[in-house]
Amino acid sequence: MSYDYRVIVGGLMLLIGLGLFTRTILGRLRVLQAAKPETRWDLVGARVKKLLTVGVGQSKMFKEPASGLLHAFTFWGFCILGIRTTQLFVQAFAPGFEVCAAFQEPYDFLKDITEFVVLVAILGFVWRRLVVKPARIAYSGEALLILSFIGGLMVTDFLYDGAHFASLNQLDRLAMAPIGGMVGKAFAGSGLSPTALHCIAETNYLIHLAIVLTFLNLLPLSKHFHVITSLPNVFLSKLEPKGALSFVPDIEKALEEEKPLGLSKVEDLSWKQVLDLFTCTECGRCEVNCPAWNTDKPLNPKMIILDLRDHVYAEQKAGRIGAPVAVSGEGELPALIGQVNVDAIWSCTTCRSCSEQCPVMIEHVDKILDIRRHLVMTRNEYSKEIGLTLKNIENKSNPWGMASGKRGDWAKGLDIPTLEDKPDAEYLYYVGCAGSFDDRAKEITLATIKILRHAGVSFAILGKKEKCTGDSARRIGNEYLFQEMAKSNIEQWQEGGVKKIITTCPHCFNTIANEYPQLGGNFEVVHHSVLFPRLIAEGKIQLKDGEAQRIIFHDSCYMGRHNDVYDEPRAALRAIPGAEIVEIERSQKLGMCCGAGGSRMFMEEKIGTRINDLRVEQLMEQKPQVIASSCPFCMTMLSDGVGAKDLRDSVKTKDIAELIADRLVEKPAAPQAVQADA
Ligand code: SF4
Numbered sequence: 001m002s003y004d005y006r007v008i009v010g011g012l013m014l015l016i017g018l019g020l021f022t023r024t025i026l027g028r029l030r031v032l033q034a035a036k037p038e039t040r041w042d043l044v045g046a047r048v049k050k051l052l053t054v055g056v057g058q059s060k061m062f063k064e065p066a067s068g069l070l071h072a073f074t075f076w077g078f079c080i081l082g083i084r085t086t087q088l089f090v091q092a093f094a095p096g097f098e099v100c101a102a103f104q105e106p107y108d109f110l111k112d113i114t115e116f117v118v119l120v121a122i123l124g125f126v127w128r129r130l131v132v133k134p135a136r137i138a139y140s141g142e143a144l145l146i147l148s149f150i151g152g153l154m155v156t157d158f159l160y161d162g163a164h165f166a167s168l169n170q171l172d173r174l175a176m177a178p179i180g181g182m183v184g185k186a187f188a189g190s191g192l193s194p195t196a197l198h199c200i201a202e203t204n205y206l207i208h209l210a211i212v213l214t215f216l217n218l219l220p221l222s223k224h225f226h227v228i229t230s231l232p233n234v235f236l237s238k239l240e241p242k243g244a245l246s247f248v249p250d251i252e253k254a255l256e257e258e259k260p261l262g263l264s265k266v267e268d269l270s271w272k273q274v275l276d277l278f279t280c281t282e283c284g285r286c287e288v289n290c291p292a293w294n295t296d297k298p299l300n301p302k303m304i305i306l307d308l309r310d311h312v313y314a315e316q317k318a319g320r321i322g323a324p325v326a327v328s329g330e331g332e333l334p335a336l337i338g339q340v341n342v343d344a345i346w347s348c349t350t351c352r353s354c355s356e357q358c359p360v361m362i363e364h365v366d367k368i369l370d371i372r373r374h375l376v377m378t379r380n381e382y383s384k385e386i387g388l389t390l391k392n393i394e395n396k397s398n399p400w401g402m403a404s405g406k407r408g409d410w411a412k413g414l415d416i417p418t419l420e421d422k423p424d425a426e427y428l429y430y431v432g433c434a435g436s437f438d439d440r441a442k443e444i445t446l447a448t449i450k451i452l453r454h455a456g457v458s459f460a461i462l463g464k465k466e467k468c469t470g471d472s473a474r475r476i477g478n479e480y481l482f483q484e485m486a487k488s489n490i491e492q493w494q495e496g497g498v499k500k501i502i503t504t505c506p507h508c509f510n511t512i513a514n515e516y517p518q519l520g521g522n523f524e525v526v527h528h529s530v531l532f533p534r535l536i537a538e539g540k541i542q543l544k545d546g547e548a549q550r551i552i553f554h555d556s557c558y559m560g561r562h563n564d565v566y567d568e569p570r571a572a573l574r575a576i577p578g579a580e581i582v583e584i585e586r587s588q589k590l591g592m593c594c595g596a597g598g599s600r601m602f603m604e605e606k607i608g609t610r611i612n613d614l615r616v617e618q619l620m621e622q623k624p625q626v627i628a629s630s631c632p633f634c635m636t637m638l639s640d641g642v643g644a645k646d647l648r649d650s651v652k653t654k655d656i657a658e659l660i661a662d663r664l665v666e667k668p669a670a671p672q673a674v675q676a677d678a
């Protein structure tokens with residue numbers, strides 16, 4: 001049998017296939033090269049771990065076990081079959097070449113089984129797309145084409161092996177390959193001549209190589225680019241605290257020089273943000289888990305990524321990447337922002353549900369917030385209510401515009417020491433704007449004080465000297481205002497010798513713990529939902545019997561997905577005698593936002609249905625008597641939702657601090673060393 005033609009045909013195919021592929025990839029690399037720098041090469045050990053769990057281990061895929069299994073088998077199959085593909089290409093020039101010559105029989109077995117499993121997985125995918133049709137998966141001819149390519153690769157390899165060894169009368173060579181062996185026996189018993197079998201084998205060989213090269217060239221031109229980019233994207237994913245937004249250095253200077261800030265054009269994207277765009281698999285997991293999308297807002301996190309990606313591709317095609325950027329006219333949005341719906345940008349609650357679900361670690365929130373930064377700091381384009389919130393934060397140091405001098409009024413007559421009174425206090429209890437001004441949140445503050453006193457915690461407050469953390473300003477996009485406020489707080493706290501801070505607001509917690517270090521503020525911060533179970537475990541909080549209560553806990557996004565605090569609040573609730581804790585499917589990592597994050601707390605929800613109403617509906621599935629939370633914003637949204645649904649008689653909304661404070665064993669009041677005028 002002659003294989004001489006392979007050198008010419010195989011060589012030509014390789015030359016053309018790899019040449020075209022290299023050209024496309026170099027184009028994509030040029031886009032990455034033109035993007036802004038970003039450091040993602042640090043902490044290699046942690047990155048390797050992430051690569052092994054999320055990338056190789058496909059951990060995020062198993063959140064949906066059926067499709068996760070199909071995808072994992074296909075991915076692992078590709079890894080194993082890469083050896084076979086290499087072998088087939090080399091055989092164009094060296095027909096007898098075997099990559100695994102020393103382990104031929106075990107590899108034959110592994111390859112054969114893998115090809116069979118991948119084929120079954122591909123049929124499973126086709127079934128899901130055409131018959132099951134999950135809501136998050138849109139019909140895609142491209143996806144079906146790629147699936148048929150992968151299936152074709154498996155089938156042509158079985159046919160090649162079977163016909164090849166049958167033509168050589170060497171079926172014993174397939175002894176360890178059950179499927180290939182069966183195909184070989186079928187060919188051997190077909191009565192075809194060795195020459196005909198050779199022709200069948202060689203045709204399948206060439207079709208196999210052609211599919212590999214066509215597939216390879218389609219990858220960077222389609223959503224299947226993720227086959228190439230997902231492992232690097234996972235390896236290079238964000239390792240900083242998830243809740244920390246990116247820091248803008250030298251912002252004062254940039255504003256003075258009137259430099260455009262935030263994200264408005266392709267060149268504003270960092271190379272990692274571009275890699276994110278290249279990597280989207282269009283799986284729709286982010287879309288179906290987005291509270292905004294689920295309540296008919298114009299925000300679809302998948303489409304944000306795809307719109308930005310399409311714009312990058314269009315700019316690349318037009319040769320504009322790396323070229324000087326045209327300044328857009330008055331009132332006209334720059335092309336990149338024009339690509340996405342601005343209402344979508346303001347609909348985001350920054351809940352991170354999208355990124356949490358994304359199997360390839362795409363970060364959505366940073367891009368949305370970067371566009372907000374551009375709208376707010378460069379273009380001054382935002383609604384009146386956002387303008388008012390920013391003005392209130394700037395002038396009154398709280399988003400509601402309450403008189404800053406009244407900040408400590410809630411503590412009047414309660415003998416709570418301020419930091420000036422008690423400079424050696426172990427903790428600063430940072431109460432926050434809601435806890436200081438909002439009537440419902442003030443009840444949570446008082447419950448917290450009661451528990452801290454009961455447990456003998458040494459603490460002090462700032463009283464009227466307390467200022468807003470700047471979290472809301474940052475989430476709106478006013479990075480400058482945030483940095484100014486953060487610097488002022490850090491200076492005040494460092495001067496006061498503060499080392500440890502207690503918060504009752506997850507937004508304050510996240511900002512102080514995860515974002516203040518960007519400005520040199522390093523404090524040990526603990527949220528009350530973490531401190532209380534610790535104090536209970538240490539025996540410092542003692543709880544008495546009371547009525548049985550069926551409680552459901554609503555995870556705040558900023559303690560849950562942003563800071564991975566899920567078990568602690570549940571442990572605190574379980575410690576309450578008579579408490580029965582129930583769960584729904586959408587809890588913990590899958591929990592849905594109340595609608596207040598990302599400064600949505602200060603924006604009217606005018607589009608679609610209300611997120612808090614939907615959240616209350618979900619929580620009521622388990623018919624709880626109490627909806628517990630650990631965030632003053634969640635409390636407002638859930639209480640409003642319960643009211644809107646006329647459920648006030650059947651369910652109470654309580655902070656975990658209130659539930660614990662209600663059950664404290666009475667202790668003789670400890671004398672207060674300091675009489676404070678907060
Ligand atoms: S952060 Fe939340 S609201 Fe914003 S896009 Fe993601 S899922 Fe939707």
Ligand code: SF4
Pocket residue numbers: 279280281282283284285286287301302305354357358359360361362
């Ligand atoms: S961003 Fe992630 S979760 Fe959303 S569609 Fe793309 S790959 Fe899927």
